[in-house]
Amino acid sequence: LFTVINESQKQQLESVSYSSRYALGLFYEAGTGLAVPWAARYVADNPCIRFISIDNKKRNIESPEVGPSVVVHTTVTFGSEHLNSDPAEVQQIILSHLQRIVPSLPKPSSIKCQKWRYSQVTRAVPSCPGQMILHTQPLLICGGDGFTRSNFDGCIESALSLAEAVRPHL
Secondary structure, three states: OOOOOOHHHHHHHHOOEEOOEEEEEEEOOOOOOOOOOOOEEEOOOOOOEEEEEEHHHHOOOOOOOOOOEEEEEEOHHHHHHOOOOOHHHHHHHHHHHHHHHOOOOOOOOEEEEEEEOOOOEEEOOOOOOOEEEEEOOOOEEEEOHHHOOOOHHHHHHHHHHHHHHHHHHO
16 A cells, blocks of 8 residues: 555554554343443443443344343543453453443343454544545545544545545546
8 A cells, every 4th residue: 555655645644543442242142131221321430431332222223032232432541551451351350340330230141352452533644634545546545534533523524525535536
């Protein structure tokens, strides 16, 4: 890829930085009841956990055939402090915090702990309109939240910018 871009573009792309965090999934057998009155919860006062969702409730797909699942996202600080930690150790730390926040959760049938190395943009490509044309013949354009910001609006802004950049080449 770096053979088709110029040095200025390369420096701009290399200047992008991302936060890191962990995502923990707890999966339950069909029919398991989770006595939690919310579908998603932002956690402001915990050093480890920032967000918890009862995923099937959040997506409105509660079904007797599909077991519920819980998704937990850690804080940016926790993610950076444990970036190179043993995943099994990280999983236990997250579970212990989760137990204190939601003590009613039953034991899951399975758990998946995932390091999310590139979670959210902390510094986007500077002076970029949501995309970057790397090459014109053939057309090669890159975009995404690394060119704006990591939220829904940032993704839409990049998508619209990509569409405008492609339009003259159609």
